Amino acid sequence: MSKILFDHQIFSLQVYGGISRYFANIQQALEKEDDCSGRISVLYSKNYYIKNYQAPFQNSLGERLFSSQEKEYKWNKKYSKYLIGKNNFDVLHPTYYEPYFLKKLKKPYIITVHDMIHELMPDSFSSNDITSVQKKEVIANAAKIITISETTKNDLKNIFDVEDHRIEVIYHGYQQKEQKFHSSQDSLQKDKYLLFVGARSGYKNFNRFVNAIAAFLKHKGNINLICAGGGTFQKEETKLFKKLEIEKYVTQLSASDQQLDALYANALAFIFPSIYEGFGLPILEAFQNRCPVALSSSACFKEIADDAAEYFDPMDEHSILTSVMKIIESQENTSSLVEKGIKRLENFTPQACFDKTIALYKKIS
Structure with missing residues (x-):
């Protein structure tokens, strides 16, 4: 049985969002596997996509204790460090780029790179944004790097000089849904x-x-x-x-x-x-x-x-x-x-x- 640990980062930062949905979907897919399991290292999270995940404080008490995002992030980070220190998993999959886990980690980890926007378009972010610095450090030590498109893979290789064999391109999956509506009857008509x-x-x-x-x-x-x-x-x-x-x-x-x-x-x-x-x-x-x-x-x-x-x-x-x-x-x-x-x-x-x-x-x- 391979045990996968997802850290807290994106689930402490996002209520809704594509990255947190990506990780939530993978964790939920692991629940259906016989020889692989997934755990998310959060005490409590407001994230919509893991609202049914059985975290220790995913209840009304947690809602009171972790009322601000600052508290939620702080205590989820402590919990992530605790679980990483216990070493009871086989692969860590950090959900964002803060490298806090590197000193304690004894197992391999995979990092997913969703884009290289911070590197290609730095003017779109504040001058004290350290995402790119953190990303580079985490990428340098990863056992494998997932990119979500060939475009991102090429950008990653060109900007950080990452070797081709360390990168796996895995496209996002989109769950098709049964269509229950088309043209509405209100002001949102299709020609409007x-x-x-x-x-x-x-x-x-x-x-x-x-x-x-x-x-x-x-x-x-x-x-x-x-x-x-x-x-x-x-x-x-x-x-x-x-x-x-x-x-x-x-x-x-x-x-x-x-x-x-x-x-x-x-x-x-x-x-x-x-x-x-x-x-x-x-x-x-x-x-x-x-x-x-x-x-x-x-x-x-x-x-x-x-x-x-x-x-x-x-x-x-x-x-x-x-x-x-x-x-x-x-x-x-x-x-x-x-x-x-x-x-x-x-x-x-x-x-x-x-x-x-x-x-x-x-x-x-």
């Missing part, structure tokens, strides 16, 4: 809005995207932009909307997974203008919900979507708008993109992700 999902700052390229479509929104008058997640609009964003005279066309919504599925299913198009990403899970979410996509022409997005998207130069506002218009103006093109998207999902099954990851655990345990 474009969809943007997630964070909007820095490399996400949101402001340039908004500038690109502003005149189009005003001209049409009956098409809106919905931003799902990413927090409420900042003052700078509302100033931009006012300057462009599109305040009434732009809305921000916090959405559950089910609500997000409905937003994709009823959107005119999903737009992903990021200058760089390590994977792009929202692309698969859009494919699942039969939503046509317009994407930045980054290497990663082309790797994931192949011919199932309209592509644009993320630095060129005219190019962005042209791609959006190609979807809006041609039902034939839209239908073709949707069908190609459904086909692309076959390349990103959760079981393939789990099988390859678990095989790697067994290989080094």
